[in-house]
Amino acid sequence: MNETERHNGSPASLFDELPAVEEQQVIAAKQARAASRRQGPPRLLQPNRGQIELRASDxxxxxxxxxxxxxxxxxxxxxxxxxxxxxxKARGSNAGRSxxxxxxxxxxxxxxxxxxxxxxxxxxxxxxxxxxxxxxxxxxxxxxxxxxxxxxGNESLMDEVLTANVAALASAGAISLERVAQDGMRVRADAGAASFRRQASLEQHLAEAGELVDDIKKRAAADPAAASRRAQAARERAAQQREECIRAALEQLPQVQAAKRRNGEKPEQARASTTDADARVMKMGDGGYRPAFNVQLATTCEDQVIVGVEVSNTGSDMAQMAPMLEQVIERTGTVPGQWLVDGGFPAHEQIEAVHAHTKGQTEVIAPVPEPRRKADKRDDDARPPPDKYRRKEGDSEPVAQWRARMAGDEIKDVYKQRAATAECVNALARNRGLQRMPVRGLGKVRAVAYLFALAHNLMRMAKIAPQMLGRGSGASKIAAALA
Structure with a gap:
């Protein structure tokens, strides 16, 4: 190809080096495409996830x-x-479903x-x-x-199972009660903040609820065919439950008023919930106030096994120490050596009650609060603060011993185990869903708390005493894998 043909760009000069396409091949390709269109789309094995399968597996x-x-x-x-x-009741050939x-x-x-x-x-x-x-x-x-x-309906059964498990661990020497840490956490109740009402409002709502129940009964008696029996029964049951909830709130109101008096507040400002009469408004961990329950857990420091559970509707921890200690002694048959609590627990009356119940065998390990300055002296700011570890006027012997005990550096290192034990157990309970109570009523709430304690102790038992589960070392492997 000469230079002139290359610049002209003629077709002959561009495709001279390519192989020629046979006319028969072009015709055959066109015929194949036409035949494919006549036969329809291709067949594909597509997924069908709605089909039912029968699998032979146990x-x-x-x-x-x-x-x-x-x-x-x-x-x-x-x-x-x-x-x-x-x-x-379903036994033998008696009627009824199994x-x-x-x-x-x-x-x-x-x-x-x-x-x-x-x-x-x-x-x-x-x-x-x-x-x-x-x-x-x-x-x-x-x-x-x-x-x-x-x-x-099985609060007492779960309590008995917890006692049996804890007592078995203690008698077998699998857990140590030398140090026990107690802590409380506020768990949101299944009640709205708007459900709390004062006495006058509760009485008014109770009267309205009673009128509603009577009205539903009269309508059902006057025209039985107006609606189905099931719908009538449902409406009547809902109205009766509403009336019972309001009545329960009125019954709880004197307790709330008494708590107001103890705190120096006006008793007429007391309110009770029409959703869950046992719930109380408490200060939560984020500083807000919401309906909640106070769940108390006592845990061994060395093994982190829960040995005591209690639920109250009191927002303060001040009166919770001595009853929990008595419960742990009753469950395990052993008197703890040291009882670790935070600054919200050690009221003087509680320290004295612990000393009296254990005859001085249990030492209360709790921070001593800072002394208050007297407001009637102007030169108090210039004076050094009094030693909080020294015995004060009016202190009983158990309280004086507690003050002196907390002055040592060694006991302060022991106190650090409280957070490492109690806060860890509380966090595990939160992670397992103990954020808001799914039930209403103090008894049902206590059953939920027992379930969390039993579930926690099950995992701890699988690690520290697998032989009690009958699985040998395999149980400890399971616990280690799930930890």
């Missing part, structure tokens, strides 16, 4: 040998639930607590969708009514 194969659900079930199998089993094994319900709640699930409806859903919950049920259908009834 529940045992769904979980590994070191799964936490197996640990929970092994623990529940060793608890004495004979009282619940003996109360079951009852759900109480061990299933207990295991579901323990596993759900470790899994930060506190709703009966959510657990019922998980028994159909989660392999671990399905394994615990073992093919038994569970509804949320049975779950909620078990948790709300």
């Amino acid at each position: 529940l045992e194969s769904l979980l590994g040998e070191d799964h936490r659900a197996r640990l929970v079930w092994g623990y529940v199998e060793r608890q004495d639930l004979s009282r619940l089993i003996e109360s079951i 009852a759900i094994d109480p061990r299933i319900l207990f295991a579901l709640w323990l596993y759900a607590t470790l899994d930060a699930v506190g709703s009966g409806r959510e657990i019922a859903r998980l028994t159909r969708e989660s392999d671990a919950y399905r394994w615990i049920c073992g093919g038994v259908s569970v509804n949320y009514h049975a779950l909620n009834d078990f948790r709300s």
Whole structure:
């Protein structure tokens, strides 16, 4: 190709070096495309996630040998639930539906607590969708009514199980009661701030609620066919529950008024909740005020095992130390050597009560408050503050010993174990869902607190005393893997 042809850019000069395309090949390609269009789109194996499959597998194969659900079930199998089993009325050939094994319900709640699930409806859903919950049920259908009834109605049973476990650990030497730390945490109640009303408002609402109940009954009697029986019964039940809640709030009002008097406040300003009459407005950790309960936990410092649980509707910790100490002694049969609390606990009366109950065997380890300056002296600011560790006028012997004890540097190092123990246990409870109570009423709230204590102690038992769960060293491996 000459220079003139290259500049002209003729087609012959551009494609002379390319191979020629046969006319027959072009025709064949066109025919293939036409045939493909006549045959339709290509066939593809696409996913169909809505189809039902039948799989041949047993529940045992769904979980590994070191799964936490197996640990929970092994623990529940060793608890004495004979009282619940003996109360079951479905026996032999008697009429009635077979009852759900109480061990299933207990295991579901323990596993759900470790899994930060506190709703009966959510657990019922998980028994159909989660392999671990399905394994615990073992093919038994569970509804949320049975779950909620078990948790709300077995406060004393959970208390007995906690006592039996703690006593067994103490008698076996698996835990040490040389040092016990107590702390309280405010847990939000299932009641709104707007549900708190004074006496006049409560009485007015009670009268209105009673009129509503009477009106519903009259309408149902006058025209039985106006609505279905189920709807009528539901409306009447809701109105009666509303009336009962208001009546319970009025019954709680004298206690709130007495607390107002003790604090130097006006008793006529006392208010009670129409949602949860046992709830009280408390100062929370963030500085705000909300309806809450005061959950008290006593934990061994060395092993971090909860040995005492109490729930109150008093926002202050001032009167909680001596009753908790008595509870721990009753549960374990052992007198603790040292009792560690923060500055909100050591009222002089409580220190004296601890000394009297233990005959001086238990030492209270708590910070001594700074002395108050007298307001009637102008030159107090120029004087050095008095020594808070020296005995003051009016101090009893136990209080004077407490002041002198806290002056040493060694005891201050011991006191540091309080935060490392109590705050850690509180944080674990928060992480497991103890943020807001899912139930109403002091008894039901106490049952929830027992569940959290039992779940916590189960994991601690698997680590420090796996032989008590019947799993040898395998239980400690489970606890270490889940820690």
